[in-house]
């Protein structure tokens with residue numbers, strides 16, 4: 001930038017008299033007495049270099065228009081300084097260069113007094129050539145056409161780049177002013193709220209007096225109180241944007257507005273307050289420090305947000321007619337069942353609208369809940385969900401699908417201040433809530449996530465979004481991935497992360513595991529890694545990975561995110577063998593920074609077993625076929641009412657109720673763009689290799705997952721304990737309890753026989769268990785080793 005400023009300054013300070021002084025001085029002479037003498041006498045304040053540069057560019061190049069590429073160099077410097085993509089700077093440079101040549105040639109065609117300085121040698125040469133070739137008029141037409149076409153094609157891109165830059169600069173400048181006006185606005189809101197409450201109190205007092213006077217006359221539940229909202233349908237700390245009239249097609253109103261009279265339907269109905277939801281402040285993610293040095297001193301560049309597709313300008317208008325219609329049908333149906341509603345407020349989310357209804361005091365909440373199916377029929381809509389009551393509110397919620405669903409794009413949820421400034425350890429964007437608020441969770445706090453839903457409901461897209469969020473937020477020093485993809489097609493894009501983010505397994509070439517037996521081995525490697533990490537923390541005298549990394553930053557341990565995209569496939573082929581390490585990791589790995597994300601399309605109890613569920617307190621349910629499936633995932637119904645395409649219920653580990661969130665959409669092309677970008681960078685020198693698991697230990701699996709070192713089956717010890725515990729040695733018991741196939745169970749039984757734990761097979765008679773206590777068995781097993 002400084003060089004560009006020098007260049008522009010030098011050109012602007014061009015003095016024609018300097019040329020005669022410089023002509024006698026050789027180029028390389030900068031230290032002789034003559035050079036000093038010339039430097040003292042030249043008019044250009046930028047010294048000998050400035051004078052030479054200006055003379056050269058103005059005389060021999062394009063004259064003063066040479067300043068234009070200089071200006072673009074300034075922009076180039078700015079982009080480098082802000083670590084932004086240099087693509088736009090290059091485009092701008094080319095544009096300015098074209099324009100400089102074009103303008104210089106135009107000046108060359110004129111015979112103004114200063115046209116020599118304005119066109120330079122190149123400009124004049126071009127002008128002479130063109131006027132000879134196509135005549136003066138032709139030359140003008142051609143040059144103007146070239147300028148117009150270049151400006152049209154390059155200008156469009158540039159305008160959007162500049163407006164983005166201007167916006168970000170304005171945002172930066174506007175922050176202090178915004179904070180001040182926010183404070184003033186808050187105070188104003190508080191004042192109006194106080195006045196309103198006072199007014200309401202007065203009214204209530206007045207009403208009570210009235211009731212006391214006419215004690216025989218019953219007051220209908222929906223009398224006067226319909227007219228005024230009791231409290232604004234937003235929390236004080238939420239920022240709500242006023243829907244501008246051109247967007248919503250409604251008059252300019254504050255954060256929320258009421259629909260009554262004609263719009264509300266029959267007069268006397270409760271008024272409806274429409275809340276426009278939370279407005280997330282946008283932020284340019286590329287303004288962060290995008291380039292970092294990894295621990296092994298390799299430069300690493302975070303993916304630019306420009307790799308994600310631009311968010312199309314959606315029609316943001318609220319479909320007021322659809323809302324009014326839904327409200328009318330809702331009230332009609334409730335009226336039939338004699339359920340009086342005092343007040344309704346609505347929040348329009350990306351896929352569904354939440355109608356919050358305050359019921360008359362004598363209405364039982366459970367009555368509304370039982371009407372779910374009737375309401376779905378009355379509104380002729382799928383995906384109606386009743387939340388009775390809304391946690392922390394004196395209201396019942398009914399979620400009704402919007403007439404026109406909106407896609408939430410990944411780019412739109414990443415380029416918000418909340419994500420850019422996030423201090424979470426492993427921030428993952430789950431989507432937008434009903435109030436249009438971007439929801440970001442911390443995987444490190446979850447600490448494991450179970451994702452389940454019917455096929456095609458959006459699980460894989462959700463996993464892609466989670467991985468993308470982590471790639472935008474964390475460097476390869478901070479997080480590593482273990483990817484297990486029995487379906488083989490879901491995670492293959494991430495192969496490109498092999499030199500940066502994917503761990504290596506000892507003895508296995510693949511870094512994305514697709515074979516179930518190898519998956520068991522990989523999970524056992526993770527268990528071993530977990531044990532080693534615990535030892536490490538113990539030695540350092542700290543309780544968790546966060547403290548460890550803070551105390552010993554040069555030895556920082558990366559977080560390990562283990563992703564399994566399809567658990568059912570693994571459970572069917574490897575059964576308990578796979579369940580066991582998953583449970584061990586889920587139970588213990590939180591403190592050492594190992595987190596599991598497990599997805600399944602079979603939400604049945606043989607896949608999501610009780611013990612798996614108990615160890616995955618954070619769960620996401622996508623659309624499922626039945627209420628039973630929903631209960632298997634969430635311990636409650638609701639997921640069967642979801643709409644698919646990323647519509648999810650999120651059960652946080654620290655809250656009793658689920659949240660409805662619309663997941664963002666990221667296409668395979670976008671994922672590929674991110675992974676290719678990362679994959680094209682220099683590979684890290686030190687790859688993260690997981691340790692070899694303890695194969696000879698009881699449950700250890702070898703790489704084939706079947707046999708340990710002594711040729712015994714990896715389930716041998718489990719089988720021994722089982723038969724001794726039950727004092728019953730039958731192949732079917734092993735099959736049932738250890739989920740083994742018949743031939744494998746029979747082979748294990750033979751091995752038990754050779755080890756003297758069970759007797760020989762004797763025709764149809766059952767084998768005898770020869771070890772009668774668990775203690776003796778443990779002794780025997782130790783001796784076998």
Ligand SMILES: Nc1ncnc2c1ncn2[C@@H]1O[C@H](COP(=O)(O)OP(=O)(O)OP(=O)(O)O)[C@@H](O)[C@H]1O
Nearest residue numbers: 454455456457458459460461601645646663664665
């Ligand atoms: N958040 C979303 N927004 C919009 N459309 C989505 C979203 N998520 C998924 N979809 C649509 O649903 C389709 C299926 O999604 P996805 O592949 O994630 O399903 P799945 O649950 O993983 O299915 P399977 O279990 O068969 O792999 C996507 O191709 C996309 O068209």
